[in-house]
Amino acid sequence: MRELESLGKDSFKDLQDHLTRSVPVLQIINADTTEAAGIFEHLLEDSVFHGIVLGHSISMRSLNQRYLEKKPLWERLEVLVGREIDRLQE
Numbered sequence: 001m002r003e004l005e006s007l008g009k010d011s012f013k014d015l016q017d018h019l020t021r022s023v024p025v026l027q028i029i030n031a032d033t034t035e036a037a038g039i040f041e042h043l044l045e046d047s048v049f050h051g052i053v054l055g056h057s058i059s060m061r062s063l064n065q066r067y068l069e070k071k072p073l074w075e076r077l078e079v080l081v082g083r084e085i086d087r088l089q090e
Contacts, residue, residue, distance in 0.1 A: 001070070004063040011056040018052050 027039060043049050 001063070001066050004059065004066060008056070008059045008063050011052070011059045015052050015056050018049060022046065022049065 023039065023043065027035075031039065
């Protein structure tokens with residue numbers, strides 16, 4: 001899971017870096033709605049952006065699946081730890 005979390009962070013950083021290089025943020029902030037829409041249109045045609053988003057999506061989907069698989073174990077651990085805390089407080 002730690003490996004998947006690390007991959008997710010890396011893919012999100014790649015996404016941020018690409019957006020920083022590709023999207024003129026200050027121009028978007030100062031743009032009206034029509035201008036901003038035009039700026040974002042170019043992302044829809046950017047195959048590098050699509051690949052980065054796909055990679056990030058795959059990483060996050062895998063991580064989410066692992067979390068769902070581990071959730072029952074964590075819930076059981078929470079109960080056991082709670083019982084132990086209660087026992088120690090008696």
